[in-house]
Amino acid sequence: MHSRCLGFQRVTTSCCGKAGHGTSKNRIGNRGEDKVLQVPIGTVIHLQEGEIPSQVENESPKDLDPWELPGSLVEDPALEENLGAHQETMPESVEVDTEEASVTRHLGIPVEDCFEDSDEEIDQIRYNVAELTQQGQRIIIARGGEGGLGNVCGTRYVRGSKFAKSVIRQTSLKSMEGDAEDEEDERSSIKAGSLGSESVLILELKSIADVGLVGLPNAGKSTLLGALSRAKPRVGHYAFTTLRPNLGNVNYDDFSMTVADIPGLIKGAHQNRGLGHNFLRHIERTKVLAYVVDLASGLDGCRGVTPWQQLRDLVMELEFHEEGLSDRSSLIVANKIDEDGAEERLKELERRVKGVRIFPVCAVLEEGVAELKDGLKMLVDGDGEGSERLKLENICVD
Numbered sequence: 001m002h003s004r005c006l007g008f009q010r011v012t013t014s015c016c017g018k019a020g021h022g023t024s025k026n027r028i029g030n031r032g033e034d035k036v037l038q039v040p041i042g043t044v045i046h047l048q049e050g051e052i053p054s055q056v057e058n059e060s061p062k063d064l065d066p067w068e069l070p071g072s073l074v075e076d077p078a079l080e081e082n083l084g085a086h087q088e089t090m091p092e093s094v095e096v097d098t099e100e101a102s103v104t105r106h107l108g109i110p111v112e113d114c115f116e117d118s119d120e121e122i123d124q125i126r127y128n129v130a131e132l133t134q135q136g137q138r139i140i141i142a143r144g145g146e147g148g149l150g151n152v153c154g155t156r157y158v159r160g161s162k163f164a165k166s167v168i169r170q171t172s173l174k175s176m177e178g179d180a181e182d183e184e185d186e187r188s189s190i191k192a193g194s195l196g197s198e199s200v201l202i203l204e205l206k207s208i209a210d211v212g213l214v215g216l217p218n219a220g221k222s223t224l225l226g227a228l229s230r231a232k233p234r235v236g237h238y239a240f241t242t243l244r245p246n247l248g249n250v251n252y253d254d255f256s257m258t259v260a261d262i263p264g265l266i267k268g269a270h271q272n273r274g275l276g277h278n279f280l281r282h283i284e285r286t287k288v289l290a291y292v293v294d295l296a297s298g299l300d301g302c303r304g305v306t307p308w309q310q311l312r313d314l315v316m317e318l319e320f321h322e323e324g325l326s327d328r329s330s331l332i333v334a335n336k337i338d339e340d341g342a343e344e345r346l347k348e349l350e351r352r353v354k355g356v357r358i359f360p361v362c363a364v365l366e367e368g369v370a371e372l373k374d375g376l377k378m379l380v381d382g383d384g385e386g387s388e389r390l391k392l393e394n395i396c397v398d
């Protein structure tokens, strides 16, 4: 398996071990042993080479953290390099990617380094051939080799089952009905097991959560997730404490929802700055957005971005990544209301931003969290029609 980066992995797999050879006394060789690759929920499969995957029965779910890729996952070192680049300014014009461009861009940072293959091979990728959206869901991505046929009584198998027929067709026995007694012929009629098929896949991890907490680094998203749910994400006073999304369950008497704390967003994320695409793609599948802003940012003469500018940057990044990404039910969490000067900031935020509800919160002290939970429930439970969206034209930054 080749690991490229969190979110996208290119996988070459021959799904099963080689099948066993047929043996004397009419024994069919064993099927090759299954090779099982576990992936997190939300994995989308793009096919570069091989058969279209086929669905099989669901298995009983295993306790897998949906965010963890089992096995060794090598994070892309290019990401770490990018972490320092978050002060960059936005370009004046941005091209909207096609899906193909998006996937190859995700895969290659730059494309040539990640994909040693030619453009022609990239052209052959079939996108979104399968999706794993449920616990225990299984699909076959490559077929195992068929066991070799034993000698003597090939004909009995032909009469017996479909399986035997297909095996016989594939192995093209030359003299199935011939001299069963002839020992030499018996030996020559023993067939080798065949190799399993091979597929080259690109696995893309997209998350599925009811609510995505989006905000600049240090806005307090992880702290808020801990206050909303029993999740215990890492909290730090430095940016990018959260390197991959944390997920929490928010429970009500008659209802529950999943909330994802999505790693800190920065200007230029759509160009893969900071954690870039690695979190933007998680937002694609969240139903509701909760924009978390730091009310205290830039107060007391410290460097920082005003809450209204934070919101503008966030919406722009989402839209640059994918047009319409911000067009979903939203609310604003005005965090750190406990800080000096934050109340005045809140009033100004309410003057400058229209169209969505604003919930003042102190995540560390869990103040305002109950009201926020009610607000989130209304959006998640509703059908989304007519609910509030944060639009650029409704944010006044001047």
Ligand SMILES: Nc1nc2c(ncn2[C@@H]2O[C@H](COP(=O)(O)OP(=O)(O)OP(=O)(O)O)[C@@H](O)[C@H]2O)c(=O)[nH]1
Residues within 6 Å of the ligand: 215, 216, 217, 218, 219, 220, 221, 222, 223, 224, 234, 235, 236, 237, 238, 239, 240, 241, 242, 243, 262, 263, 264, 265, 335, 336, 337, 338, 339, 361, 362, 363, 364, 365
């Ligand atoms: N005063 C105050 N500080 C807070 C509040 N919420 C969070 N913080 C602090 O803000 C800092 C950042 O909090 P995090 O929860 O790690 O922020 P984050 O948005 O998850 O940060 P990233 O992981 O960089 O995305 C920590 O030092 C928190 O203790 C709050 O309501 N009031």
